[in-house]
Amino acid sequence: MTTSRRDFLKSAAIAAGAVSLPTLPEWISSVVAAEEAAAAAIDKNALADIALNTARKLGVAYADIRINRYRSESITTREQQVQNVSRSQNFGFGVRVLFKGTWGFASSRSVTPNAVRLITEHAVEIARANAVYQRRRVSLVPADKVVRTWKSAFEKDPFEVSIDDKIQFLMALNDAAMKTQGVSFVNSSMAFVNEQKFYASTDGSRIEQYIIRANPNFNVTAVNRANGDFQTRSALGGPQGMGYEYMEKHDWKGEAQQAGEEAVTKLKAKSVDTGKYDLVLHPSHLWLTIHESVGHPTELDRSLWWEADYAGTSFLTQDKIGKLQFASKIMNFVADRTQPAGLATVGYDDEGVPGQRWHLIKDGLFIDWQTTRDLAAMTGQKKSYGCNHSDSWGSISFPRMPNVSLQPGSNNTSLDDLLGGVEKGILIYGDGSYSIDQQRYNFQFGGQVFWEIKNGKRGEMLRDVAYQSRTTDFWNSCDGLGGQGSYELGGSFNDGKGEPGQSNAVSHGCPVARFRQVNVLNTARR
Amino acid sequence: MLLTEKEARTICEKLMSYVKADDAVVSVNSENYGHLRFAANAFTTSGARENVSVEVTVWIGNKRGAASTNEIDDESLKATVGLAEQLARVSPVDREYIPTLGWQTYKPVNGYAEATSNLSVTTRAKAINDVIAACEKAKVVGAGFHQARGLAGASATKNGNFVYEQSSLVSLSTTARTPDGTSSGYFLRNHFDVAKLDTVRVANEAIRKALEARNPRVLEPGVYPAILEPQAVADLLAFFAFSFDARSAEEGRSAFSAPGGKTKVGEKLFDERLNIYSDPWRPELPGSQSAQGGLPAQKIHLVRNGVLENLVYSRFWAKQKGKEPTPGPVNSIMESSQSPVTVEDMIKSMDRGLLLGRFWYIRGVDPRTMLQTGLTRDGIWYIEKGKIQYPLKNFRFNQSLMQLLAPGNVDMIGKPERVGSSEGQGGNAALLPALKVNEFHFSSQSEAV
Numbered sequence: 006m007t008t009s010r011r012d013f014l015k016s017a018a019i020a021a022g023a024v025s026l027p028t029l030p031e032w033i034s035s036v037v038a039a040e041e042a043a044a045a046a047i048d049k050n051a052l053a054d055i056a057l058n059t060a061r062k063l064g065v066a067y068a069d070i071r072i073n074r075y076r077s078e079s080i081t082t083r084e085q086q087v088q089n090v091s092r093s094q095n096f097g098f099g100v101r102v103l104f105k106g107t108w109g110f111a112s113s114r115s116v117t118p119n120a121v122r123l124i125t126e127h128a129v130e131i132a133r134a135n136a137v138y139q140r141r142r143v144s145l146v147p148a149d150k151v152v153r154t155w156k157s158a159f160e161k162d163p164f165e166v167s168i169d170d171k172i173q174f175l176m177a178l179n180d181a182a183m184k185t186q187g188v189s190f191v192n193s194s195m196a197f198v199n200e201q202k203f204y205a206s207t208d209g210s211r212i213e214q215y216i217i218r219a220n221p222n223f224n225v226t227a228v229n230r231a232n233g234d235f236q237t238r239s240a241l242g243g244p245q246g247m248g249y250e251y252m253e254k255h256d257w258k259g260e261a262q263q264a265g266e267e268a269v270t271k272l273k274a275k276s277v278d279t280g281k282y283d284l285v286l287h288p289s290h291l292w293l294t295i296h297e298s299v300g301h302p303t304e305l306d307r308s309l310w311w312e313a314d315y316a317g318t319s320f321l322t323q324d325k326i327g328k329l330q331f332a333s334k335i336m337n338f339v340a341d342r343t344q345p346a347g348l349a350t351v352g353y354d355d356e357g358v359p360g361q362r363w364h365l366i367k368d369g370l371f372i373d374w375q376t377t378r379d380l381a382a383m384t385g386q387k388k389s390y391g392c393n394h395s396d397s398w399g400s401i402s403f404p405r406m407p408n409v410s411l412q413p414g415s416n417n418t419s420l421d422d423l424l425g426g427v428e429k430g431i432l433i434y435g436d437g438s439y440s441i442d443q444q445r446y447n448f449q450f451g452g453q454v455f456w457e458i459k460n461g462k463r464g465e466m467l468r469d470v471a472y473q474s475r476t477t478d479f480w481n482s483c484d485g486l487g488g489q490g491s492y493e494l495g496g497s498f499n500d501g502k503g504e505p506g507q508s509n510a511v512s513h514g515c516p517v518a519r520f521r522q523v524n525v526l527n528t529a530r531r
Numbered sequence: 532m533l534l535t536e537k538e539a540r541t542i543c544e545k546l547m548s549y550v551k552a553d554d555a556v557v558s559v560n561s562e563n564y565g566h567l568r569f570a571a572n573a574f575t576t577s578g579a580r581e582n583v584s585v586e587v588t589v590w591i592g593n594k595r596g597a598a599s600t601n602e603i604d605d606e607s608l609k610a611t612v613g614l615a616e617q618l619a620r621v622s623p624v625d626r627e628y629i630p631t632l633g634w635q636t637y638k639p640v641n642g643y644a645e646a647t648s649n650l651s652v653t654t655r656a657k658a659i660n661d662v663i664a665a666c667e668k669a670k671v672v673g674a675g676f677h678q679a680r681g682l683a684g685a686s687a688t689k690n691g692n693f694v695y696e697q698s699s700l701v702s703l704s705t706t707a708r709t710p711d712g713t714s715s716g717y718f719l720r721n722h723f724d725v726a727k728l729d730t731v732r733v734a735n736e737a738i739r740k741a742l743e744a745r746n747p748r749v750l751e752p753g754v755y756p757a758i759l760e761p762q763a764v765a766d767l768l769a770f771f772a773f774s775f776d777a778r779s780a781e782e783g784r785s786a787f788s789a790p791g792g793k794t795k796v797g798e799k800l801f802d803e804r805l806n807i808y809s810d811p812w813r814p815e816l817p818g819s820q821s822a823q824g825g826l827p828a829q830k831i832h833l834v835r836n837g838v839l840e841n842l843v844y845s846r847f848w849a850k851q852k853g854k855e856p857t858p859g860p861v862n863s864i865m866e867s868s869q870s871p872v873t874v875e876d877m878i879k880s881m882d883r884g885l886l887l888g889r890f891w892y893i894r895g896v897d898p899r900t901m902l903q904t905g906l907t908r909d910g911i912w913y914i915e916k917g918k919i920q921y922p923l924k925n926f927r928f929n930q931s932l933m934q935l936l937a938p939g940n941v942d943m944i945g946k947p948e949r950v951g952s953s954e955g956q957g958g959n960a961a962l963l964p965a966l967k968v969n970e971f972h973f974s975s976q977s978e979a980v
Binding site for chain 1: 567577601792892906
């Protein structure tokens with residue numbers, strides 16, 4: 006991959022310089038040599054020609070090849086020590102073919118012309134074996150031919166930042182968390198991912214993408230050894246589609262200190278009384294409720310029972326389009342693969358369709374799905390929304406969630422304004438335990454920090470809180486949305502779906518929001 | 532193609548020859564994987580992957596670095612070792628460093644079947660076609676997942692240890708739904724040997740459940756006696772044997788912590804008939820011959836006759852505490868010290884309660900009691916006076932695992948079966964029995980099917 010390859014080599018060299026070694030270490034020479042040798046030996050366009058020509062000769066209706074390199078870095082610490090520093094990379098290719106309306110896919114880490122030919126033949130062999138018994142032929146809506154490169158909008162490549170700086174950062178974060186008397190433990194980590202993706206298809210497209218994502222995290226524990234009790238408080242800031250600038254722009258140290266204080270306070274906090282409460286949900290919490298109860302049910306493959314064996318189906322069906330009042334009229338949920346800092350933001354999906362933005366829920370009404378080229382064809386649509394994704398060169402691409410975000414209200418409503426309208430309620434920060442049924446009706450969510458709301462004001466801290474509700478009841482109970490000033494982006498670095506299971510990184514932005522009369526249970530009581 | 536022992540040894544030796552660090556552990560693993568999915572009674576996706584992964588961990592002056600790659604040419608291997616060493620140099624001292632093991636002797640396990648690793652794609656297509664045909668015949672809509680995997684890999688230490696191991700796994704899950712979407716059944720089984728995976732049984736059980744779960748009635752949530760089939764037990768407890776960590780218990784942050792910085796070892800926490808243990812040589816559930824850090828795996832009891840007998844000490848924590856590191860667990864077995872009871876006899880003995888076949892979306896809520904929340908799925912039945920009366924709509928539960936298995940709550944224990952958790956897609960296995968319990972806590976209804 007042309008541009009990305011140079012970036013990689015540059016990053017390796019800069020990283021070496023940044024750690025101030027006395028002489029140019031041998032490892033850099035060997036990394037660079039290995040990368041240069043690999044780059045020189047691999048002509049992705051030529052390999053793509055082999056795969057696509059082989060597939061065409063074998064009679065496929067469509068074929069694509071993805072030749073991808075994935076790099077990751079992870080640093081984990083606890084208290085004053087580093088537990089692990091690791092880097093990994095993997096490289097390979099996968100060929101997907103559509104033969105007689107049946108998918109076949111094969112992949113290998115051996116990226117050579119001969120392997121590409123053999124693996125392509127194997128992909129067709131698999132499709133051919135299955136096509137004998139195929140009962141419903143798959144077809145694709147067209148996609149424009151695209152030849153271009155795309156890079157995600159990060160400012161500071163984390164693979165160019167020295168390990169030492171990162172370790173110092175986490176050690177300072179741990180110190181801040183441990184400042185409060187009564188804090189027993191802190192675990193912290195940062196992980197970065199770089200995807201270098203090449204895609205070519207029988208449509209004539211050739212697309213190269215370079216993507217960076219960041220996943221910082223921490224967890225503070227306060228233990229009362231006398232009575233055997235313990236409480237935790239995890240980071241509120243989640244992963245984002247940003248570079249190392251995310252570590253520098255967010256006040257991680259300040260949040261860690263606050264987390265330490267809150268973990269200790271939680272030990273003595275009042276255990277919640279079960280019952281119905283008005284809830285004011287901060288974006289650091291609400292993103293996960295959006296993910297589970299808006300993001301997943303609007304996946305069209307679920308509605309068509311394609312995920313019936315594992316993730317499940319959806320309570321949303323074709324006949325509800327334009328008819329179901331999914332949420333209250335003040336709510337708009339937008340799917341967006343162009344969202345700044347979005348984890349699922351891409352130039353193009355894994356079948357050559359550009360990133361797009363569209364409404365799933367408009368003025369509370371359910372109006373549209375997340376689609377791929379085969380799903381769009383099945384439901385008579387003319388184009389795909391570009392939701393095809395695979396987590397590796399070795400995984401077959403399939404429908405995955407774009408960033409799905411709740412739009413802020415049009416005025417400048419603040420968190421305090423929303424609290425002002427609550428007599429008896431709970432304010433929740435952070436994501437905790439989460440569970441939802443296989444059709445996305447019934448859910449239960451915990452959180453990190455819970456505050457009583459009394460007569461319009463934030464009161465004392467509560468603990469042992471979880472709420473249960475039914476998706477459409479919950480979203481229709483929303484009567485207050487924060488403005489743009491309260492909007493934040495949360496997200497998941499590893500959203501699981503599919504068989505075999507694949508991981509997807511996805512963001513969900515939202516303002517603070519208020520919900521009326523939600524059922525709250527006490528998790529400390531059976 | 533999977534790596535032979537000779538090929539794996541060559542790669543390990545090559546890696547070790549590049550190591551300049553004081554200590555190192557290197558490993559190489561190869562994978563041969565294939566899958567076929569179906570839904571709405573038609574094939575959806577199907578694919579294959581061959582991969583190799585190399586991992587290198589080194590210590591220089593007790594400072595640790597790790598790197599991994601899947602490129603195994605000499606230059607890439609050299610670069611990966613170099614990268615790990617570079618990361619070690621810039622890292623602080625690893626306070627939990629324990630020197631790698633020297634030569635160990637392993638007692639082999641038999642958990643590999645060549646036929647599983649090299650499954651024919653035409654044979655697989657025919658077998659899954661038969662599953663779909665059975666669904667069509669029963670007028671239900673089938674979805675499912677067949678996967679087969681072969682693994683072969685080796686690990687070596689700078690101090691002279693070397694271990695090579697092969698394993699395989701094949702699984703099939705099937706969900707059958709009535710066309711109107713009002714009823715659903717599920718069944719999953721796996722084995723290391725494809726010859727022992729009964730695909731016809733998987734299909735028939737899923738279909739039977741879907742047909743028998745039609746016209747479910749509503750029952751108020753609350754506390755009910757319940758019979759958990761082995762699949763339901765696997766969904767809740769497949770990973771239970773891996774939660775007996777000594778360090779977190781001694782740090783005061785686990786369900787096995789006791790006040791005053793102590794643990795609950797020696798206490799009768801569970802029903803006195805319950806035994807939970809790991810046995811690498813159990814024929815129907817072979818575990819790895821190699822436990823943490825390369826220790827030769829041994830049979831270990833975590834719970835014996837209801838008493839918490841052992842917590843699991845990592846090599847580091849064992850040294851801190853003056854204990855022996857625990858050579859396991861490498862698999863998970865739960866069985867009764869008394870004669871097992873069949874599910875049929877459990878039903879006959881039940882005055883009033885529920886039969887549960889599968890749980891879904893299980894997440895921890897409170898680690899102090901191992902409180903879990905989740906939902907029933909794909910078939911739940913009401914029992915009265917020793918007979919199944921009718922199917923029910925699903926529930927959400929909030930249930931402590933400690934309370935579930937506590938003395939007084941376990942009524943009957945079945946014969947352990949090889950089952951994998953459904954959220955794990957059958958990629959793991961445990962030997963677990965059906966359980967009849969006096970109390971299971973349902974907190975709300977779910978209309979999901």
